[in-house]
Amino acid sequence: MSKKNYFVVSNPQGGWSVKAGGSxxxxxxxxxxxxxxxxGKRLASNSNSELTIQGTDGKFRKKNSYGNDPHPPKG
Known part of the structure; x- marks a missing residue:
């Protein structure tokens, strides 16, 4: 079973939605x-997946990985 990534996106009817990738x-x-x-953080953490957050301007502004990240940052 592949893991689902989650997205926080603006909702056309107002407010914000959390969507699983492909849903x-x-x-x-x-x-x-x-x-x-x-x-979104709770759902992504529970499934060891990634959360991508859309800004108010419609552009994706932030991405967080939860669980086993195959490419962790150096430092």
């Missing part, structure tokens, strides 16, 4: 981006 439906809908990020 049409949201895993969660919230009124604030912070709530969506908190839920």
């Amino acid at each position: 049409q439906r949201a895993s969660a809908n919230t009124s604030t981006q912070k709530e969506a990020i908190d839920i």
Whole structure:
């Protein structure tokens, strides 16, 4: 079974959504981006996957890996 990556994206109807990669439906809908990020972190952490966060300008601004990252940063 492949792991699902999660995305925090703006919702066209207002608010923010957490979506699993490849899914049409949201895993969660919230009124604030912070709530969506908190839920996305929990889901990504539980499945050892990655969370990508969309900014208010529509561009993806941040990416976090949870679990066994095959390419950890040096330092």
